[in-house]
Every structure is written in structure tokens, then in C-alpha cells.
Amino acid sequence: ADTKVYRASTTAPVNIAVVKYWGKRDAKLNLPTNSSLSVTLSQSDLRTLTTASCSALFPASEGDSLLLNGAPSDVSGARTQACFRELRARRAALEGADPALPKLSTLPLRLVSENNFPTAAGLASSAAGFAAFVRAIADLYELPASPSELSLIARQGSGSACRSLFGGYVAWRMGAREDGGDSMADQVAEASHWPEMRALILVASAAKKGVSSTSGMQQTVATSGLFKERIATVVPANMAAMEKAIAERDFEVFGEVTMRDSNSFHATCADTYPPIFYMNDVSRAAIRAVEAINAAAGRTVAAYTFDAGPNAVIYYLEKDAEAVVGTFYHALGGVGGWKTGAVEGLKQLVALE
Ligand code: PMV
Known part of the structure; x- marks a missing residue:
């Protein structure tokens, strides 16, 4: 045998x-x-x-x-x-x-x-x-x-x-x-093709997500009117713009589409009945920090995105690392719980708790 x-x-x-x-x-x-x-x-x-x-x-x-x-x-x-x-x-x-x-x-x-x-x-x-x-x-x-x-x-x-x-x-x-x-x-x-791309991960909460992606999706498809618009027009346009932005290594478009698509997805979650909230106060502080970074730079150098949970992923290019990673910590220094001592290198997994 x-x-x-x-x-x-x-x-x-x-x-x-x-x-x-x-x-x-x-x-x-x-x-x-x-x-x-x-x-x-x-x-x-x-x-x-x-x-x-x-x-x-x-x-x-x-x-x-x-x-x-x-x-x-x-x-x-x-x-x-x-x-x-x-x-x-x-x-x-x-x-x-x-x-x-x-x-x-x-x-x-x-x-x-x-x-x-x-x-x-x-x-x-x-x-x-x-x-x-x-x-x-x-x-x-x-x-x-x-x-x-x-x-x-x-x-x-x-x-x-x-x-x-x-x-x-x-x-x-x-x-x-x-x-x-x-x-x-x-x-x-x-x-x-785009070796300068970096991702910074900010762990806003280590707790397990409240609503699983499977039931969140089911509820969104069943009850959100906004979702119909998202799949009919928003996503097809975002897919086309994103593929072009990647082909042309255009970070401004890549970043804007990334943020808009994350916002659109979370808007459909808020539009379900009852509403689903994956982002928390720390997530929203991260969005404001990215906006402050981009405003200071005068262009889109950082882009946030959130999945079915409160943690942020921030995309940026290596040449903007100082502006993004550095400013991020400065901007978030006042938010309770941000672990500011952990910055070393560029691709960070930063624990909040
Ligand atoms: O693979 P699933 O069933 O866990 O769904 C993932 C859904 C999102 O992470 C929110 C979006 C995505 O495209 O990954």
C-alpha cells in the first residue's frame, strides 16, 4: 500500500x-x-x-x-x-x-x-x-x-x-x-509597473467586524436604492478610470477614484435599512488627516480606502512618504489611542490598541 x-x-x-x-x-x-x-x-x-x-x-x-x-x-x-x-x-x-x-x-x-x-x-x-x-x-x-x-x-x-x-x-x-x-x-x-506604490495600514480597532461581508452584502442588495445606482453606473465608470490611471501611473486619478469608490461603498451601507456602519470615529479622523495632507500638498498624494471594518488603508507613492506618513502621525497625534511611536520604514502596520 x-x-x-x-x-x-x-x-x-x-x-x-x-x-x-x-x-x-x-x-x-x-x-x-x-x-x-x-x-x-x-x-x-x-x-x-x-x-x-x-x-x-x-x-x-x-x-x-x-x-x-x-x-x-x-x-x-x-x-x-x-x-x-x-x-x-x-x-x-x-x-x-x-x-x-x-x-x-x-x-x-x-x-x-x-x-x-x-x-x-x-x-x-x-x-x-x-x-x-x-x-x-x-x-x-x-x-x-x-x-x-x-x-x-x-x-x-x-x-x-x-x-x-x-x-x-x-x-x-x-x-x-x-x-x-x-x-x-x-x-x-x-x-x-508602478514600483513606487506604498500602502500604510492603520488599525483603528482590532475587534472583529460587526456585520460579516456576506450578510452586509445581502442586506445592501435587498434594501439600498443607492446600491442600484452604484452597480449600474458608478462602478463601471470607476473600473474604466482606474484601469487607465494604473496604465498611465497617474496617482492623482488613482487616488481620487480609490477614495470616491470607498465613499460610495460605505454610502450604500449607510443606505441599507437598517443602516450598516463599518467606519468609526477613528476612521473618520483618518479621512480628515488624508484631506489635510492632500490640501497641504496641493494635490492628491494620499488616498484612503476602508473595507467592511474601521481600519484604513492609505495608498501613496514612495516619493511622498514623508508628507504622508510623517504628517499622518502629526495630524493624528491628538486622537486618543494612536500609537505614534511605531513609525519606521514605509509600509507600516500600525496598531491603535
Ligand atoms: O471576500 P469577501 O466576501 O470577504 O468580501 C470582501 C468585500 C470587501 O473587502 C469590502 C471589498 C473587496 O472588494 O475586497
Whole structure:
């Protein structure tokens, strides 16, 4: 009998959207109501490392398992199960075509996953998590799948995860097909296309977010009138402007569209009934600080964006680091809880609490 332990490891980075995914047209397949675009952060800053293994030695009674940051994590959810199913089906097809291949598709899978940043920080850890999860198993199964094909599978785990299969600037095209076969990510530009780009992350609260993205989206789609306008006209215009700004390395447009799109997304949340508020007083102080920085510079040198939580991500160019990072701390010095001693280097994960 084959008593080998088969193993593969991979890492996937966090991505932060500048045109937000918000709304599902199919909750089961995680099909979005609009396309989105993100910047993948440097792996040395924020990433998930995942090892997938399988063996006939693993007791079948234990089934598939996931250890996340040292603690057992539930894998019975529909989204995780969809990823397992998709990956196993592809491996089974390979095994069917080549009887010499070891039969891995029927063995229990063990996954071990570690984030190099605090999961509790409320950052988009599910994106890096599902991207690493899917690629680790795809590598273990030696699937001949392109990043875009893997993005189709990762999308079913967490929508934003499909964008973490690529580095640099990444678009998730919403697609038109009912089966989701064309709802996947592609790379708009390599990170090296715009090497001066930086992201500063401000942790306004380490508390777990109040309303999950899934229920927030569901409530927004069901009750916000403003949301209809967002997906019909605002997002298509922002996608086109953003792709052009990236191609031309035009930070002023990149920054303005980033801020407007974040504002638009949070406006639809406030327009749901009952309203959803992801930003808090510290988030709003961060917005005012960015406005002060841009006013002092006389142009857009910093751009804020917020996901489904209060933490700010500030994009800026390296040449403006002093104006942005320096002024940020000066401007926020008076806000209770800002940890001002932590500034060193440019890409900062700054804890507030
Ligand atoms: O991937 P999800 O289902 O957690 O949704 C992410 C939604 C936002 O982070 C708010 C926006 C985005 O495009 O990442």
C-alpha cells in the first residue's frame, strides 16, 4: 500500500480593493453584482502560508481538517466544501486519464495555515487564506491550472480571494455566465509597473467586524436604492478610470477614484435599512488627516480606502512618504489611542490598541 505523505506549501498575499466588490448576484457560487479591482500587498508584510498534505495513513474517520494559526478551524461550511469539491474533481479527472497517478483525490486532506499578521486585526484575511488554501491543494494534486483557473475556485471560498492569486494590480471580472465560469481574476499590471506604490495600514480597532461581508452584502442588495445606482453606473465608470490611471501611473486619478469608490461603498451601507456602519470615529479622523495632507500638498498624494471594518488603508507613492506618513502621525497625534511611536520604514502596520 502507498504509505507516503504527500505535501505542498504555498503563500498568498492580502489584497486591498480600490474598486470594491460589494453585492452577490448568486450567493451560492459567490458571483458578484459588479467587477472590482485591487492592489496585492507585499508578501513580506501580509500573507498566509499554507501546507496541504494527504496520505492513506491519515484516518478516513477524521475527514478533512484545517489548523488555522494553531487552532482547529471548521471546514464544514458550504464555501470551504465547494473548494474541496472543485479541487478533488479536477484531481480525479487526472487520475482517471492516467491510472499510474497516485489516487490522492479520495484521501483526507490536512491543511495547516499561518498568517504573519494578527487575524483579529480585522484585515481581509479571508482573501489570502482561501487563495493559499486553493493553491496549496492544487499544487499537492499537481493540477495544470493557471492562476485565473484557480481564481475561479478560490472565488467560491471568498469572493475577494480570487484576486489574491495574482500580484500587482488585479481585476475580478464579474462575468455574465450563470454557472460562474467567466467570473475570475486577471492581472491588470505587475507590481513592477508602478514600483513606487506604498500602502500604510492603520488599525483603528482590532475587534472583529460587526456585520460579516456576506450578510452586509445581502442586506445592501435587498434594501439600498443607492446600491442600484452604484452597480449600474458608478462602478463601471470607476473600473474604466482606474484601469487607465494604473496604465498611465497617474496617482492623482488613482487616488481620487480609490477614495470616491470607498465613499460610495460605505454610502450604500449607510443606505441599507437598517443602516450598516463599518467606519468609526477613528476612521473618520483618518479621512480628515488624508484631506489635510492632500490640501497641504496641493494635490492628491494620499488616498484612503476602508473595507467592511474601521481600519484604513492609505495608498501613496514612495516619493511622498514623508508628507504622508510623517504628517499622518502629526495630524493624528491628538486622537486618543494612536500609537505614534511605531513609525519606521514605509509600509507600516500600525496598531491603535
Ligand atoms: O471576500 P469577501 O466576501 O470577504 O468580501 C470582501 C468585500 C470587501 O473587502 C469590502 C471589498 C473587496 O472588494 O475586497
